[in-house]
Amino acid sequence: MNPTHLTGPILVLGSGLLGASIGLGLRAHGIDVVVSDPSPSAQAVAVDIGAGRALDAAQDLSPELVVVAAPPDVTASVVAGALQRYPSAVVVDIASVKVAVATELAEILGPDRQGMLERYVGTHPMAGREKSGPVAALGELFNSMPWVLCPSDVSSKHAVKVAHALAIDLNAVVFRFTPDEHDAAVALVSHLPQVMSSLVASRLQETPPHALSLAGNGLRDVTRIAASDPALWVQILGANAPKLLEIMQDVRADLDRLINTLRAPTAPGARLDLAQLMAEGNAGQTRIPGKHGGPAQQYTWLTVLVDDKPGQIARLLTEIGHIGVNVEDLRMDHSAGLQVGMVEISVLPSKRARLVEDLTERGWKVIL
Incomplete structure (x- = not known):
């Protein structure tokens, strides 16, 4: 049976990282994809990498689906244009904020064109990379990643079905939220981490190199x-400011509490407060869904030293496979000043002792 649900053609408006990745993923299923971008060079790159064929302005295109992969600040206007130009097509957007887009779209269409909203579904694939542009696109970018559908009260069943099919064809995991629920959720799980990461990284600008070497x-x-x-996140944070602001105010209260405690770290109750703060972090971290989106599960870590030369990590993972232990997670660091890599392996606690013993017998240096 054909693994896809869409038949095409699919028009993708925007050939950046996500738009080009959608094109690559659908083309892998043999679906006819047409790409269009205000930037001729970006569109040309998307076509060159196989994300689709270029939109011909003279062509009488009748797409099954239009995917708006435009920046958040112009998403609503591009969606409105697509709804008007392609009257038989379902139109979805993939912007990372939903309430602001839906509100602006309704204003652009006005009361006389509200019927068009039956063909529109807001969506958001929770996938991406630090790199941007079509050169960074991957057809597998959405594999097993959440893809949120945020239909409005007037979205038709057909439109929702087509939006669902898009996510399924790209091997994503579909979730359904209201626009308000979506914006509240991503403010916490996506936008807050971005802000906190940027704030920490900004502290490094004047740090001496010898300190960063640690x-x-x-x-x-x-x-x-x-x-x-930065340009993309200015738009995202601005569009979802009300939801993010609520969370940031709570974070500020936590920081004020920590600052006050650290002003007198040996005062009665100070150590207890610090321990409680760390314990609250432990409790929150355990609530993050585990592998494959299932319940969170506690794993144990061990570190294996490897020579910093080609093929060593592959050899290590191959031997772990021969031992019969599944690697739940992996990360790597390097020893400062030495040509040695430190591979951190996450496994089920019940498998740790056996893995340490077997790797040691095979000549690997395991740090407990």
């Missing part, structure tokens, strides 16, 4: 997403 995975993990595109 940085390990903790700092890298916290600041990884600080490399994201």
